[in-house]
Amino acid sequence: MTAPLHGPAGPIPAAAGIGLRFRHHDAVLRERPRIAWFEVHPENYLGGGKPIAYLERIRRDYPISLHGVGLSLGSADGLDGAHLARLRLLCERVAPGLVSEHLSWSAVEGVHFPELLPLPLTEEALAVVCRNLETAQECLGRRMLIENPSSYLRFRHSTIPEWEFIAAVAGRTGCGILCDVNNIYVSAGNHGFDPRHYLEALPPDRIEEFHLAGHTLRRFDDGRSMRIDDHGSRVCAEVWALYREAVARFGRVPTLIEWDTAVPPLSVLLDEAAKAERILAVETMHADAA
Amino acid sequence: MPTLHEVQSAFAAALRGGGESGLAGWVVAEDFSAPERLRIYRNSCRSVLVEVLRMTYPAVDRLVGPDFFEIAAERFCAGQPPGSGYLNDYGGAFADFLAGLPEAAAALRYLPDVARFEWALNCAANADDAPFLDVADLAGVDPGQHDRLRFAPHPSVRLLELHHAADAIADAVLARDDDAIAAIDLASGPVRLVVNRGPQGVDARRLTQAGQEFARRLFAGERLGEILDGAGPDGAALLADHFVHGRLSGFRIAAEVCGAIQQ
Numbered sequence: 001m002t003a004p005l006h007g008p009a010g011p012i013p014a015a016a017g018i019g020l021r022f023r024h025h026d027a028v029l030r031e032r033p034r035i036a037w038f039e040v041h042p043e044n045y046l047g048g049g050k051p052i053a054y055l056e057r058i059r060r061d062y063p064i065s066l067h068g069v070g071l072s073l074g075s076a077d078g079l080d081g082a083h084l085a086r087l088r089l090l091c092e093r094v095a096p097g098l099v100s101e102h103l104s105w106s107a108v109e110g111v112h113f114p115e116l117l118p119l120p121l122t123e124e125a126l127a128v129v130c131r132n133l134e135t136a137q138e139c140l141g142r143r144m145l146i147e148n149p150s151s152y153l154r155f156r157h158s159t160i161p162e163w164e165f166i167a168a169v170a171g172r173t174g175c176g177i178l179c180d181v182n183n184i185y186v187s188a189g190n191h192g193f194d195p196r197h198y199l200e201a202l203p204p205d206r207i208e209e210f211h212l213a214g215h216t217l218r219r220f221d222d223g224r225s226m227r228i229d230d231h232g233s234r235v236c237a238e239v240w241a242l243y244r245e246a247v248a249r250f251g252r253v254p255t256l257i258e259w260d261t262a263v264p265p266l267s268v269l270l271d272e273a274a275k276a277e278r279i280l281a282v283e284t285m286h287a288d289a290a
Numbered sequence: 291m292p293t294l295h296e297v298q299s300a301f302a303a304a305l306r307g308g309g310e311s312g313l314a315g316w317v318v319a320e321d322f323s324a325p326e327r328l329r330i331y332r333n334s335c336r337s338v339l340v341e342v343l344r345m346t347y348p349a350v351d352r353l354v355g356p357d358f359f360e361i362a363a364e365r366f367c368a369g370q371p372p373g374s375g376y377l378n379d380y381g382g383a384f385a386d387f388l389a390g391l392p393e394a395a396a397a398l399r400y401l402p403d404v405a406r407f408e409w410a411l412n413c414a415a416n417a418d419d420a421p422f423l424d425v426a427d428l429a430g431v432d433p434g435q436h437d438r439l440r441f442a443p444h445p446s447v448r449l450l451e452l453h454h455a456a457d458a459i460a461d462a463v464l465a466r467d468d469d470a471i472a473a474i475d476l477a478s479g480p481v482r483l484v485v486n487r488g489p490q491g492v493d494a495r496r497l498t499q500a501g502q503e504f505a506r507r508l509f510a511g512e513r514l515g516e517i518l519d520g521a522g523p524d525g526a527a528l529l530a531d532h533f534v535h536g537r538l539s540g541f542r543i544a545a546e547v548c549g550a551i552q553q
């Protein structure tokens with residue numbers, strides 16, 4: 001058994017971590033893998049019983065980040081107060097190093113969809129996201145990070161490029177940005193923009209976490225293709241290359257390996273995290289030398 | 291230009307199969323049409339919710355088979371989508387939905403009861419944490435006050451009365467135990483169950499009719515003295531059983547709150 005890289009719940013170190021999934025709970029407690037931190041979806045731990053009991057044991061040895069998928073920051077109807085209250089209780093119980101959510105929406109008129117749905121990027125939507133995010137930050141008593149989503153659909157009446165939109169959210173609310181490199185690559189492929197242009201437009205001082213994941217290129221018989229962000233495979237070479245550029249531009253910040261479908265053995269995630277760690281080390285060494 | 295709420299309302303209608311015409315005109319089509327793009331989101335939502343239900347209702351899934359389960363679950367999700375992002379709370383009405391499905395009702399009349407049983411297990415597994423009341427916690431109570439005790443159940447406790455032996459059916463089908471399935475008497479009458487998450491995990495036990503009435507009154511916070519008066523000689527054993535299995539979380543005497551009542 002190797003010692004963990006870092007101690008119990010506290011700040012998320014500027015190193016590689018992995019998404020913690022149920023099937024790895026026992027392995028983490030048994031093997032105490034050499035990884036700097038874990039990230040979980042809070043929606044899986046809002047109740048009592050086994051899941052939160054596992055998380056409370058794991059957080060004794062590792063910093064924890066909460067990465068929400070159910071708050072629906074982009075809802076015109078506002079936030080679900082009961083959901084936010086549960087999230088606050090979880091934050092009090094887990095003392096996460098970071099709390100993040102998505103630039104998306106999931107709920108309208110009392111119906112919740114388990115998806116990160118795309119927003120029309122307008123001044124109205126910007127005001128709604130900022131208002132909801134400020135409500136959430138006030139309720140939780142802390143800054144949050146907001147993540148750029150992957151998407152398969154854009155609106156004709158959008159007036160603000162996504163990179164400007166997310167930078168404006170950070171500027172108006174004081175939140176940080178979780179830069180999902182895979183999502184930039186997926187959306188760039190689906191909507192035909194240059195992913196490097198996206199990176200260049202983000203405010204460097206607000207980038208506080210990177211996400212990396214695998215996606216699928218779905219090819220249709222007529223030659224068309226769509227990139228699907230399914231988090232079910234290793235990070236592809238193109239995303240690793242974009243990540244190198246992101247680290248070179250924004251510096252060393254916490255980096256997460258996400259894997260949500262067809263979750264492999266823990267060793268595979270640790271292997272991907274080690275690769276991210278090597279890139280963090282090399283790129284930041286180059287930056288320091290320059 | 292549509293408002294954000296108009297966009298989200300139209301998007302929701304499209305995801306629920308209520309037509310895409312309202313949204314399509316606002317979507318950039320290019321290589322893929324609006325319906326094709328929406329289908330990606332609709333399929334994702336549908337598969338997530340079906341899997342949530344499949345995990346909550348594994349015995350129902352096994353009884354009807356994965357194909358029928360998927361069809362039934364999709365129909366349920368379309369009609370009764372989640373109301374929040376906390377999906378552990380989703381699917382409680384599935385048993386009543388199944389009871390209204392003519393295909394299921396004719397062939398598997400016990401299916402809704404199996405679903406009710408599995409929902410109780412799910413609720414017990416995910417209920418908020420709370421302390422388990424120990425008999426020693428009552429040590430400071432004057433014995434003369436015992437009759438005035440009122441108890442609070444652990445948040446995981448559920449009482450069920452089912453027409454069929456759903457607990458035995460669920461156990462047998464999940465264990466793929468054909469002998470146990472064959473031994474189940476569907477005409478044996480109602481079963482009364484108490485389901486909870488105790489110190490050793492989720493637990494389901496059968497109750498006698500007297501035990502069910504005792505538990506109902508105990509969990510409703512009625513005075514212990516009155517409950518014991520109505521329970522006869524078995525009262526003390528019935529009460530002890532609830533302590534042993536962690537079904538109580540706190541107590542009070544009259545208006546005074548003691549222990550750790552969490553409701």
